[in-house]
Amino acid sequence: xxxxxxxxxxxxxxxxxxxxxxxxxxxxxxxxxxxxxxxxxxxxxxxxxxxxxxxxxxxxxxxxxxxxxxxxxxxxxxxxxxxxxxxxxxxxxxxxxxxxxxxxxxxxxxxxxxxxxxxxxxxxxxxxxxxxxxxxxxxxxxxxxxxxxxxxxxxxxxxxxxxxxxxxxxxxxxxxxxxxxxxxxxxxxxxxxxxxxxxxxxxxxxxxxxxxxxxxxxxxxxxxxxxxxxxxxxxxxxxxxxxxxxxxxxxxxxxxxxxxxxxxxxxxxxxxxxxxxxxxxxxxxxxxxxxxxxxxxxx
Numbered sequence: 001x002x003x004x005x006x007x008x009x010x011x012x013x014x015x016x017x018x019x020x021x022x023x024x025x026x027x028x029x030x031x032x033x034x035x036x037x038x039x040x041x042x043x044x045x046x047x048x049x050x051x052x053x054x055x056x057x058x059x060x061x062x063x064x065x066x067x068x069x070x071x072x073x074x075x076x077x078x079x080x081x082x083x084x085x086x087x088x089x090x091x092x093x094x095x096x097x098x099x100x101x102x103x104x105x106x107x108x109x110x111x112x113x114x115x116x117x118x119x120x121x122x123x124x125x126x127x128x129x130x131x132x133x134x135x136x137x138x139x140x141x142x143x144x145x146x147x148x149x150x151x152x153x154x155x156x157x158x159x160x161x162x163x164x165x166x167x168x169x170x171x172x173x174x175x176x177x178x179x180x181x182x183x184x185x186x187x188x189x190x191x192x193x194x195x196x197x198x199x200x201x202x203x204x205x206x207x208x209x210x211x212x213x214x215x216x217x218x219x220x221x222x223x224x225x226x227x228x229x230x231x232x233x234x235x236x237x238x239x240x241x242x243x244x245x246x247x248x249x250x251x252x253x254x255x256x257x258x259x260x261x262x263x264x265x266x267x268x269x270x271x272x273x274x275x276x277x278x279x280x281x282x283x284x285x286x287x288x289x290x291x292x293x294x295x296x297x298x299x
Contacts, residue, residue: 002189003027003060003067003100005051005091007044008035010148011106014182015068015189020044022190029060052086057094064098066189069130070106071122075245080252084122092129095136102192104185105130107140109174109201110256110265117265118255131197139194143181144174144204144267145260147284150213152243154293157221163214163228166236166257170211173260174267176204177284180277201269205280213281220285221293 002019006012007028019026020042027045030036036046049056051072061067069091077083095103111123130138153163167173184202188194208216210228218226231239233254240250259265269275 001025001027001064001066003029003047003064005029005057005060005068006070006072007039008032009070009072010146010178011070011182011185012068013039014179015186016044017042018183018186019189024190027060027064029057052083052090054090054093054097057090058097061094061098061100064100066102066104066192067095067100068104068106068185068189069095071126075249078246078248080119080246080249081122085125088122088126088129091126092133095130096133099135101136102189102194103130103136103138104188105138105140106181106185107142107199109142109144109267110259111140111142111199112268113259113265116255117259118252118257119249120256120259120265127199137192137195138197139188139192140197140199141181141185141188142199142201144176144202147175147177147204147279147281148288150175150217151289151292153213153217154289154296155243156239157217157223157226157293158296160229163210163217163226164231164236164239165210165228166230166233166254166261167210168261169228169230170209171261172207172209174203174207174271175213175281176202176277177279180204180279184277201267201275202277203267203269203271203275204277206276207271208281216281216285217289217293220282220290 004016007016008030028036028039029047040046047060071087107123108120110117110120214226214228237250
């Protein structure tokens, strides 16, 4: 039995879909029954439970050999760090009490750092907590910057006429499509050759800076002169809050951006075929960004 947390999310749905495609027995966990229904239609067992509920999660993980675990984002909470600590405690308790043997955990580049990484700090703590469970083999997938993070540019471009964000225009970061994270996680669960506690970075297709990102987007949406700008911090934070984030969550994202901009937070592995993934940013833009941008324009 394979258990997938966050099965309706970006990475979890790919994990669940890939496991089901291999005719595996899968239990999908989520808060919303309707969101789990497509997996149930494919033969998965749906378990309705909230990740902060340790007792529900322990039940969800019972009789499971392997599990995919992650911290679902909560962008509206006014105390994101407490929320994330509560969730990581809950998952660690459930892993320990259920006796699940093999765990693949979604982490991030920068999770090696014990402070100063904003939203990524909770993943450092997550790794520490799961690392103390002697009964489980755990593989931490330290993923690169999500290509999905750039979907916010659709509204920014429409409002400002340019691409904008907190990262330096010249800062190259490894960027990954979340479906490639899900595929890597499913592969690791299907062939669990990890023992004890191991980390593996996933560096996406290649490193890109936001100037290059803007050029790729601009070409795809018919704005070949699209530029990228890095506005003042206060303007960025106000824009994030306007988009629906709490002020506290926005501040954590900006702290993470600072850590990337300064070079404090960075990939530890050199790029290899093993940590490079197939989806190019051009493919992502064609398949995901352009429809999102067209939807914004229509709205």
